[in-house]
Amino acid sequence: MSPHTVANYCRDLKKLLTAAGEMPLADLQVYHVRRFVAQLHGQGLAGRSLARLLSAWRGFFRWLGERGMLKANPCDGIRPPKSPRLLPKALSVDETARLLEPVEDDDPVQSTRDLAMFELFYSSGLRLAELVALDCDVLDSVMNDGEIRVLGKRSKLRLVPVGSKAREALAAWAALRPELARPDEKALFVGARGARISPRMVESRLARRAIQLGLPTHVHPHMLRHSFASHVLQSSGDLRAVQEMLGHASIASTQVYTHLDFQHLAKVYDAAHPRAKAK
Template identity: 75%
Template sequence: MSQAADAVAAWLAELAEQRRLSPHTISNYRRDLDKLLSAAGEMPLAELHGQQIRRFIGQMHAQGLGGRSLARTLSAWRGFFAWLGRHGAVPANPCEGVRSPKSPKLLPKALSVDEVNRLLEPFADDDPLLAARDTAMFELFYSSGLRLAELAALDRDALDSILHEGEVRVLGKRSKARIVPVGRMAQRALAAWAEVRDQLAGADEVALFVGQRGRRISHRVIEDRLAKRAVQLGLPRHVHPHMLRHSFASHVLQSSGDLRAVQEMLGHASIASTQVYTHLDFQHLARTYDAAHPRAKRKP
């Protein structure tokens, strides 16, 4: 292993152990830094400068990487070089002042209320245990706006506060805890799952949601089950767990107008991350206006 690769491994280990970043985030950082080492080739990291970093980013952009992906990559590089600088391994951070190409700002894709209702209706599955589990998972996604990792990480002891207090405590990004309300329909689905969970779960398994082998369910299985259910119901788009989180946020904002409350429920560190849902809210208002107002024949 090269000296640069050793440094990458050491930085990622520190991020995992001290900052407790998720395995998914660590994996993304590793891929981004692999790109840096590949682009640098035999050149020592200490000899890289800003113009070369710009060239690397430009080459990746020409290969089809979008602005958001490049911004994430550049952020990983910048953090790595900052760490190297603190350890005296590089004279300066060559990523400072380098910006990624801009890309169009895409609004999160959310389901309509009717589509969510269809998705969460009682569903006939070959295996009633899996149907009960899936319904509980998807109801909880939409009820509380959880991230995929947050839901998969829940343990069985979360049921007590869900069923009796109507709330769930989750660990979000950077291990930041928050308490989120759980709606009545989600409580009902989770109570039904709690009655049959032990028929699927291993004897010593603490996870709330388990796969067919009785162990904690994987992210991929959750994604696949949700996508399959949407297809079987004939929904006209690919549905993934984060879409239920987006739908939760936009629907709550449409009903309440309380951006700060939505920010807290989503676990966003900055309200700027939540403000994107105000655009979704305006789209809803615009559609209502166009459909209802007698003089609403506006151009698209």
């Protein structure tokens, strides 16, 4: 498991221990767990968070049962409360183009790096963790073949295309990278101290850029991934291809972008059809 997954499981199991108090875990019954879930929901924990929590608890009790430490799983049959499914927020094509315009900056090296990162985000639909984990050895395949090999969730490798604008931005950054990076640093993108850039710094630089360019919404890295998926689907209609490029294990995870696509069609319809709106 990735460190993030392990940390999430650890937090979830701590919540279980806190809720159980002095009661031994082996004595917990279904009604105890139902009460724990209701209490956490009452404290403001959303349905999706509770679903992940129950999944972690269920897996833990299953693990105990396999080792003869438990007779029955007290989480079996318990479902989390339903919560509305929020559609991911994506930028429009025009907003994305504005975000990726060159900007004047006090530090042209970092500005060049930023543009390369954000062009690559949008060009290839990368996750934040995937982008910061890239090393310089990916540049050959990017420049020569227009593709990049990415290590995604569950250590799953996938090959994704890199567009011409992103390749141009990466070439500009590769020329300036030695001015910022430590001599022995392998990371493709580095921070002000010359070491691998942190996810928080990427988030901060993107939000700062959006404000500089006057975008009307807070922009975060995953929004560029959503924008990539939405725009490719709008243009191609190929859901399976978008699934492969995003690295989704299930097509159900990708289908949310069909709703975004319909929203786009509805806006076009409302704006263009003579009888779409009451005047």
